[in-house]
Amino acid sequence: xxxxxxxxxxxxxxxxxxGELVAVDGVSLAVPQGECFGLLGPNGAGKTSTVRMIQGxxxxxxxxxxxxxxxxxxxxxxxxxxxxVCPQEDNLDPDFSVGG
Ligand SMILES: Nc1ncnc2c1ncn2[C@@H]1O[C@H](COP(=O)(O)OP(=O)(O)OP(=O)(O)O)[C@@H](O)[C@H]1O
Ligand SMILES: [Mg+2]
Numbered sequence: 001x002x003x004x005x006x007x008x009x010x011x012x013x014x015x016x017x018x019g020e021l022v023a024v025d026g027v028s029l030a031v032p033q034g035e036c037f038g039l040l041g042p043n044g045a046g047k048t049s050t051v052r053m054i055q056g057x058x059x060x061x062x063x064x065x066x067x068x069x070x071x072x073x074x075x076x077x078x079x080x081x082x083x084x085v086c087p088q089e090d091n092l093d094p095d096f097s098v099g100g
Contacts, residue, residue, distance in 0.1 A: 005033045006069040009054055014063035016049045023049045026063070048088070056080055 009031040016024035024046040031037040039047050052058035054065055056076035065072040067079045 007031055007066070008033050008035075008068060009037075010066045011050070011054070012064045014050070014053060014065060015061045016046065016053060016058070017061045024053070051085075055083055055085055 007030040009029070011027050011029050014024055014027045015022065027046075027050055029037075039050065041047055049058065053060050054067065054072065056067075056072045056079050060073065068082060070079055072079050
């Protein structure tokens with residue numbers, strides 16, 4: 001793999017706080033193009049919070065996230081247009097049926 005491509009995802013010292021609770025405590029990582037990356041940790045470790053910040057649906061408390069070189073805090077709409085997410089649990093409304 002070429003070493004000079006911009007990372008698909010890059011996080012620098014990312015922190016997420018919910019009030020007093022520090023859910024994500026300074027995560028720095030880089031995912032190169034073409035790499036399959038797993039974020040592992042026990043329940044409550046902050047995985048979902050981290051992914052939500054990468055998607056741009058949850059603002060960082062501090063730190064910086066870039067997706068394909070774009071700062072998610074500044075270019076969230078562009079990032080959302082390029083990222084596909086398959087969540088752990090579906091977001092479908094159980095009251096909506098498939099048929100008419
Ligand atoms: N919206 C929220 N408001 C307050 N606290 C939250 C919120 N979302 C997550 N937390 C807390 O932040 C911490 C990290 O949660 P998160 O869901 O990111 O962990 P996780 O690694 O995805 O866990 P799991 O393996 O159970 O999915 C937990 O202590 C959780 O209770
Ligand atoms: Mg989770």
